[in-house]
Amino acid sequence: MGADVGLGEEGELADVLxxxxxxxxxxxxxxxxxxxxxxxxxxxYDRSPAGVRRWCSMRTCGNAAKARRHRRRQAxxxxxxxxxxxx
Ligand SMILES: [Zn+2]
Numbered sequence: 001m002g003a004d005v006g007l008g009e010e011g012e013l014a015d016v017l018x019x020x021x022x023x024x025x026x027x028x029x030x031x032x033x034x035x036x037x038x039x040x041x042x043x044x045y046d047r048s049p050a051g052v053r054r055w056c057s058m059r060t061c062g063n064a065a066k067a068r069r070h071r072r073r074q075a076x077x078x079x080x081x082x083x084x085x086x087x
Pocket of ligand 1: 035036037040041042055056057061
């Protein structure tokens with residue numbers, strides 16, 4: 001758990017994943033996710049070291065979701081400035 005895998009080591013990482021595929025470990029199944037996008041239900045394998053990936057593609061679904069969130073966050077940010085009691 002928590003192996004430090006450098007980004008940019010795609011080749012080696014792929015080898016590890018291949019081994020996991022053959023073994024069919026529970027970990028592998030846990031990393032199988034469904035895209036968090038509201039308009040997409042694609043399944044993908046979370047290959048991020050921290051396991052925090054949420055979208056099948058960062059370029060399509062990820063960007064769309066972030067743009068939506070950003071717009072919403074701008075409205076919330078002004079509120080947070082006044083609320084500094086948390087933390
Ligand atoms: Zn998607």
